[in-house]
Amino acid sequence: MNTFYVTTPIYYANSLPHLGHLYTMIVADTVARAKRQRGIETYFLTGTDEHGINIERAAQKAGRTPQEQADYVVSYFTKMTSEFGLDTAHGGYDIFMRTTKPFHYEGVSELWRRISKAKTPKGNNAIYKGHYEGWFCAPCAEYKTEDEYQKPKNEGDPPTCLIHDTPLDRVSEESYFFRLSDYDEALLSVMETRPDFVRPDYRRNEVMSFVRGGLQDLSVSRLKTSVSWGVPVPGDPAHTMYVWFDALTNYITAIGFGNEERQKAVGFEKFWPALHLVGKDILRFHAVYWPAFLLAAGIELPRAIVAHGMWLDPNGRKMSKTLGNTIELDVLNKYFSNDAIRYFCLREMVFGQDGRFGYEALIDRANSDLASGWGNLSSRTLTMIARYCDSRIPSGLIPEDKLLLAKRTGVDTDETTVAGFIEHARDQFVQQFDNLAFSKALETAWSVVARIDKMITDAKPWDLAKDENQKQTLGVVLYRAAESLRWLSVMLYPVMPEASQAIWKQLGLDGSPAQVDPTQLKWGELKEGAAIAEVQPVFPRMDKAKIMSEITSGPEISTESSAPAVHATQADAVGITSFIEIDDFAKVDLRVGQVLSAERIPKADKLLLMKVDIGEEQPRQILAGIAQYYEPEKLIGRKVVIVANLKPRKLRGLESQGMVVAASYGEEGRPVIATFTEDVPNGARLK
Ligand code: ME8
Secondary structure: OOEEEEEEEEEEOOOOOOHHHHHHHHHHHHHHHHHHHOOOEEEEEEEEEOOOHHHHHHHHHHOOOHHHHHHHHHHHHHHHHHHOOOOHHHOOOOEEEEOOOHHHHHHHHHHHHHHHHOEOOOOOEOEEEEEEEEEEEOOOOEEEOHHHEEOOOOOOOOOEEOOOOOEOEEEEEEEEEEOHHHHHHHHHHHHHHOOOOEEOHHHHHHHHHHHHOOOOOEEOEEEOOOOOOOOEEOOEEEEEEOHHHHHHOHHHHOOOOOOHHHHHHOOHHHHOOOEEEEEHHHHHHHHHHHHHHHHHHOOOOOOEEEEEOOEEOOOOOEOOOOOOOOOOHHHHHHHOOHHHHHHHHHHHOOOOOOEEOOHHHHHHHHHHHHHHHHHHHHHHHHHHHHHHOOOEOOOOOOOHHHHHHHHHOOOOOOHHHHHHHHHHHHHHHHHHHHOOOHHHHHHHHHHHHHHHHHHHHHHOHHHHOOOHHHHHHHHHHHHHHHHHHHHHHHHHOOOOHHHHHHHHHHOOOOOOHHHOOHHHOOOOOOOOOOEOOOOOOOOOOOOHHHHHHHHHHOOOOOOOOOOOOOOOOHHHHOOOOOOOOHHHHHOOOEEEEEEEEEEEEOOEEEEEEEEEEOOOOOOEEEEEOOOOOOOHHHHOOOEEEEEOOOOOEEEOOEEEOOEEOEEEEOOOOEEEEOOOOOOOOOOOEEO
């Protein structure tokens, strides 16, 4: 059966989605739509990676359980997929995979069992128990070798991660190992015999030289006492599986590996192997570890692993919340159509290489290529058909007796010229698209836009319309333009589904360009005499100055030209990037309070029990987890900030009627109580 399976990475559920995540989804969605359009049954997977120390830590910081943390982040991801038209309801993904699903546990345990029974190509056990000691980066979720970390300036300090610039953890513990070192030859042979296995070729070369440099065995479990949030190792629940082992396996568990129900619903044999789309940041995991696991388990290797580049800011810097140069999904969603964003992403980034993303560049492209380009071609063609041809598609043929007349106007009377041009462009487009050369493919499509635009400008239909004898010549010009629009709608559907559908409808066509295979397009199938629909602009022009001033004046939103507006906070640490409205803030009743008494609580070494006057009849009883950092006596008389409308809750059997506001910093989250340097009465509200 003709099937296709495409995946994005499953994103960490420890921070909120951003442009990078959106990008890989857009690419995968475009690929999936193009395959479906060609009649290929396609399965498209995206989702979240929900286990591991990072999620545990993010949850802890945010005061949630790991599952709550995952659910919280997933709700933002599904909001994003819905807003940007990437979910199932909009014809996008088939599954939003989550590694916390029970069927995934079953499948990943099955893979582990298979590999633990396997022998390597060199005859050794593929998994063995050993002892591991090394420098571990929690954000990367991997041990770092000497050339992957920054040595400390002061002796005794831990080294820091080159990627995250954070201190590494010294980890020494019993661990299961995957004997990756025995797979070097097997992996090299795959990459030699299948040159398309890792793409683009320069990434393949990088991976091959990494493998040639020698592979080290991979620690694939952590003691449950160090990492508890994960899948237990089958037969040894004192160990939790390494998060990458767990995460990579999602690609097969989602379609039925190791689980009957999924197997029936989707079908492993039906869809495997997959095309994995990933950012270059995680290529090694996909091109080395994953194929090695699959080789060990005797499972067919992926169809290919394709690595794309990273989005940088307009100045070529990596996007980061601390630099304040990230692209906010809310801003994108508010000001730009989904199609414009999709077009920009695919046109602007040469697939494989890094690209720069800026709002101004996006507006420029939307105006020049979409509003003035394809959009204008569509509205001028359709408007003229409405005006000069009574809203009916004219004939594409010039009768014999009018040929000479038509020739005199300079219009090419041989329709195969334009038909040949567009057929050739379509063939090139499809080929470039199949090679994931989206930027080139779009350039090819725009060569059609330019050619047809020129044809119209040269033929001057507005002059032809003045001469009754040139009615057929006028009709032919408009027919060719309209037929080209039909072709463009089909070709561009995977990239811009909404606009393609809109133009299709305005041409008076039934069905959807989603159902037309571009390779089967035949020139001349647009029916003469068919009524067109009401003409509406598909890509309204964007007022650059106005939009940029709105974007830049938003206090929370930073752009290429403004200084960082957001400072790193504890919220950033858990990845909170969305903003609240002033009304949301107003819901929090913050009051000035004065500490009347403070004392320790027996057997609770972190808590202090305080009485705080916030201008009410009775002082509030408040418990605060600050006993390790504050002497109770020193707090008496101090002005503090209290969250006064926090639902009371019991701690150690005592009711806490509010919360003391404190900053929190450093690894251990040291609290520093907020206070005032000027006199202020108790009970005053903070706004
Ligand atoms: O690595 N430009 O998840 P992750 C383009 N859970 N793409 C970007 C990007 C940028 N600036 N930033 C992120 C993980 N991405 C693992 C994956 S898969 C079995 C487990 C995209 O949340 C890109 O696809 O860090 C990149 O590979 C991915 O997000 C990393 O997502």
